[in-house]
Amino acid sequence: MQTIPVPxxxxxxxxxxxxxxxxxxAERVRAVLQPHRIAVVADETVAGLYGETLREALAAGGADAxxxxxxxxxxxxxxxxxxxLHEALLAEGLDRKSALVALGGGVTGDLAGFVAAxxxxxxxxxxxxxxxxxxxxxxxxxxxxxxxxxxxxxxxxFHQPALVLxxxxxxxxxxxxxxxxxxxxxxxxxxxxDAAYFELVETGAEAILALDPETLAAVVAGSCxxxxxxxxxxxxxxSGVRALLNLxxxxxxxxxxxxxxxxxxxxxxxxxxIAACHLAERLGLSEAALxxxxxxxxxxxxxxxxxxxxxxxxxxxxMRGDKKRxxxxxxxxxxxxLGTAEVVTVDDEDAVREALRLTxxx
Ligand code: NAD
Ligand code: GLY
Numbered sequence: 001m002q003t004i005p006v007p008x009x010x011x012x013x014x015x016x017x018x019x020x021x022x023x024x025x026a027e028r029v030r031a032v033l034q035p036h037r038i039a040v041v042a043d044e045t046v047a048g049l050y051g052e053t054l055r056e057a058l059a060a061g062g063a064d065a066x067x068x069x070x071x072x073x074x075x076x077x078x079x080x081x082x083x084x085l086h087e088a089l090l091a092e093g094l095d096r097k098s099a100l101v102a103l104g105g106g107v108t109g110d111l112a113g114f115v116a117a118x119x120x121x122x123x124x125x126x127x128x129x130x131x132x133x134x135x136x137x138x139x140x141x142x143x144x145x146x147x148x149x150x151x152x153x154x155x156x157x158f159h160q161p162a163l164v165l166x167x168x169x170x171x172x173x174x175x176x177x178x179x180x181x182x183x184x185x186x187x188x189x190x191x192x193x194d195a196a197y198f199e200l201v202e203t204g205a206e207a208i209l210a211l212d213p214e215t216l217a218a219v220v221a222g223s224c225x226x227x228x229x230x231x232x233x234x235x236x237x238x239s240g241v242r243a244l245l246n247l248x249x250x251x252x253x254x255x256x257x258x259x260x261x262x263x264x265x266x267x268x269x270x271x272x273x274i275a276a277c278h279l280a281e282r283l284g285l286s287e288a289a290l291x292x293x294x295x296x297x298x299x300x301x302x303x304x305x306x307x308x309x310x311x312x313x314x315x316x317x318x319m320r321g322d323k324k325r326x327x328x329x330x331x332x333x334x335x336x337x338l339g340t341a342e343v344v345t346v347d348d349e350d351a352v353r354e355a356l357r358l359t360x361x362x
Contacts, residue, residue: 002221006140006228008235011160015140015228017221019213021167022054022128025101026061032162033124035099038065039089041112043072046104046130049173054103054128066092070111077111077146079155085115099124099162105131105178106138110153113144117159127161130170132182133266136189136223137245139164141231158236166224168217181266183208183301184248186219188273189226191294192244195339197222198297205300240343247333247341248272251356254318258310270303271359273335279346279355280334290338307359315356316349 001018058065102112116125127139145156190198207215234241252272277291
């Protein structure tokens with residue numbers, strides 16, 4: 001097992017990455033929390049696979065543990081579902097000295113984390129991520145929340161977990177397309193922050209796809225180190241450092257919207273990273289060699305690096321509505337070289353159009 005400390009001033013916590021961690025959860029949870037009662041919150045799919053294993057492990061360790069479930073999928077990330085969970089926690093007898101464990105992918109972490117942040121004005125929670133995306137990205141950093149009709153994650157709270165338990169064994173049951181979605185974020189971490197990590201992913205690409213546990217553990221731990229360091233520098237996304245985690249996401253969100261959400265998030269982020277490279281090249285910030293190396297890795301993994309020929313004006317209109325814009329100006333995370341990126345304000349929409357055009361025929 002590897003342990004990655006996230007050294008936040010007020011809420012420092014550890015991320016444990018390894019095999020069989022769900023079965024050992026009682027000991028690890030007890031080391032940081034001594035709750036009256038614990039609710040394991042999971043979507044129905046993950047609950048069916050791992051819910052009882054975790055609940056029984058917690059109960060065998062002396063905890064008073066219950067399992068609470070909700071329907072799987074992004075559609076559950078709503079205030080109405082959060083309220084159903086609040087009521088269920090109350091009915092299960094949780095009080096202010098209780099805790100919650102979010103067992104599942106990013107939807108569960110965001111929703112259950114939000115419920116933990118708001119139930120009885122806030123109870124502690126543990127993240128037990130089971131999708132690659134949740135392990136490498138959403139389970140650490142403390143962003144929790146739900147969607148509104150107008151857009152994703154528009155209601156939420158920063159609520160840091162007391163502990164993250166990333167049990168690599170759970171990835172064995174993860175559908176292939178969900179694995180790829182997480183890999184887009186893995187590659188992103190290398191591009192923005194760490195050339196050596198990018199090389200680790202290049203070297204291990206086939207072993208990752210074959211679900212080799214040691215390689216997966218190294219990749220998850222590496223990503224958690226990168227994300228943990230970024231969050232420790234800029235917990236509330238104020239200085240701009242945390243915003244670097246959005247590489248490929250401004251273009252990506254526009255691609256997702258243009259596809260009517262038929263594209264998966266990871267696919268859209270992969271295309272978005274290539275578009276960001278093209279834009280960086282147009283602006284004289286990076287070299288074609290970086291884009292070519294990134295595209296080669298994405299292709300090997302099975303992620304797309306060309307975009308369908310969506311209407312550029314539609315894509316630009318979506319980007320103009322991006323919630324991360326500042327005073328109506330486009331802001332993009334653009335790569336400089338492998339391992340470094342920066343947030344750049346771009347007023348030249350023709351350069352953005354050109355980047356979009358080049359990504360179609362990359
Ligand atoms: P998800 O939670 O919906 O999981 C994807 C699917 O995989 C679900 O059907 C789930 O039931 C299933 N699943 C999960 N683990 C499994 C396993 N081990 N075996 C079999 N099936 C499994 O989606 P996701 O891709 O994990 O997360 C996406 C969400 O994360 C989005 O809502 C996004 O906004 C959010 N997110 C949040 C942050 C953050 O910092 N809070 C960062 C990135 C993404
Ligand atoms: N996934 C972006 C962030 O945590 O800030």
